[in-house]
Amino acid sequence: MDIQDIDDVTTRALTELAAAEDQTALEALRVKYIGRNGLLPELMQGLKAVPPADKPAMGQALNRFKVGVTAAVAERKTALAAVAQTAKAGAFDLSLPGRWPRRGRVHPITQLIDKTTEIFRRMGFTVADGPDIETEYYNFDALNTPADHVSRDLADTFYLPGGMLLRTQTSAVQARYMECHPPPVRIVCPGRCYRRDTTDATHSANFHQIEGLYVDEKVSLADLKSDLDHFARELMGPGVKSRFRTHFFPFTEPSVEVDFSCHMCGGKGCRVCKHSGWIEIMGAGMVDPNVFELAGYDPEAVTGYAFGMGIERLAMILFGIDDIRRLYENDARYLAQF
Numbered sequence: 406m407d408i409q410d411i412d413d414v415t416t417r418a419l420t421e422l423a424a425a426e427d428q429t430a431l432e433a434l435r436v437k438y439i440g441r442n443g444l445l446p447e448l449m450q451g452l453k454a455v456p457p458a459d460k461p462a463m464g465q466a467l468n469r470f471k472v473g474v475t476a477a478v479a480e481r482k483t484a485l486a487a488v489a490q491t492a493k494a495g496a497f498d499l500s501l502p503g504r505w506p507r508r509g510r511v512h513p514i515t516q517l518i519d520k521t522t523e524i525f526r527r528m529g530f531t532v533a534d535g536p537d538i539e540t541e542y543y544n545f546d547a548l549n550t551p552a553d554h555v556s557r558d559l560a561d562t563f564y565l566p567g568g569m570l571l572r573t574q575t576s577a578v579q580a581r582y583m584e585c586h587p588p589p590v591r592i593v594c595p596g597r598c599y600r601r602d603t604t605d606a607t608h609s610a611n612f613h614q615i616e617g618l619y620v621d622e623k624v625s626l627a628d629l630k631s632d633l634d635h636f637a638r639e640l641m642g643p644g645v646k647s648r649f650r651t652h653f654f655p656f657t658e659p660s661v662e663v664d665f666s667c668h669m670c671g672g673k674g675c676r677v678c679k680h681s682g683w684i685e686i687m688g689a690g691m692v693d694p695n696v697f698e699l700a701g702y703d704p705e706a707v708t709g710y711a712f713g714m715g716i717e718r719l720a721m722i723l724f725g726i727d728d729i730r731r732l733y734e735n736d737a738r739y740l741a742q743f
């Protein structure tokens with residue numbers, strides 16, 4: 406080896422060292438070039454055979470090799486350590502607890518809409534729909550409700566420009582549906598209703614109802630009773646019964662209010678049923694012949710029953726919610742328990 410060879414080896418060694426990918430590769434190169442059995446000791450050994458006149462120059466070349474390689478090893482070592490440090494700082498920490506996506510829940514009102522429609526679907530009812538913004542005709546006139554009826558008062562109903570209003574009851578769907586579907590009819594209509602009520606623990610200006618309408622030949626009050634008994638058991642539990650109390654609605658004759666026996670105490674009397682054993686659930690009755698006539702049905706040919714109940718009320722009874730406002734505040738922590 407002459408001086409040129411040694412300088413070439415030096416250059417190559419420095420290039421290799423600068424490219425060492427990790428500490429292991431770097432260490433291998435260090436051993437190869439300046440380790441105890443590496444190239445440097447071998448070359449030093451060879452120096453003995455060099456003629457005395459060439460020795461100083463040769464010695465200097467070897468020194469350049471030794472100093473250069475030693476410095477390059479140290480430099481690369483520091484650089485690799487710095488890279489490793491940065492990678493570690495930004496790395497995925499496997500010991501951290503996972504990030505759980507928050508799990509949603511179906512709102513109690515939606516749960517009750519789903520549950521009630523499901524029960525009636527199994528009884529052969531289909532789901533019908535109508536608009537929230539109604540005409541006075543469908544909300545009142547078609548339901549045999551005269552112009553001087555209290556529910557039509559400005560203080561009770563939200564009137565809109567152009568003779569429209571926000572429907573006060575899902576009963577508004579009845580005439581709409583019958584006008585374009587010949588009997589038999591078996592529908593439930595869940596939806597929003599609006600009344601000029603001052604909000605308190607049991608009233609809300611915006612609430613939900615589910616309406617039922619069954620029209621066919623020879624539908625009787627006994628059908629209403631047995632169907633609602635079945636509904637009561639499906640919704641509240643096997644021991645629950647229904648009872649009728651006479652009432653008045655302009656669009657049904659006879660009209661009843663329907664109570665279910667208390668699902669909590671079995672009718673003995675408790676806090677939930679205010680010690681009466683019964684819980685008021687809905688309004689119902691046999692469809693008034695005038696309603697059939699206005700919808701274009703022949704009241705001599707068909708009879709039918711209708712019922713309507715408040716969804717919020719059902720949710721409050723079933724989940725033990727004491728204030729209707731809790732259903733609208735949308736505090737997810739509160740609603741998540743149902």
Ligand code: PHE
Pocket residue numbers: 573574575576616654657687688689690711712713714
């Ligand atoms: N629409 C009535 C109400 O809102 C309930 C009802 C529906 C009564 C159908 C009888 C028949 O109070």
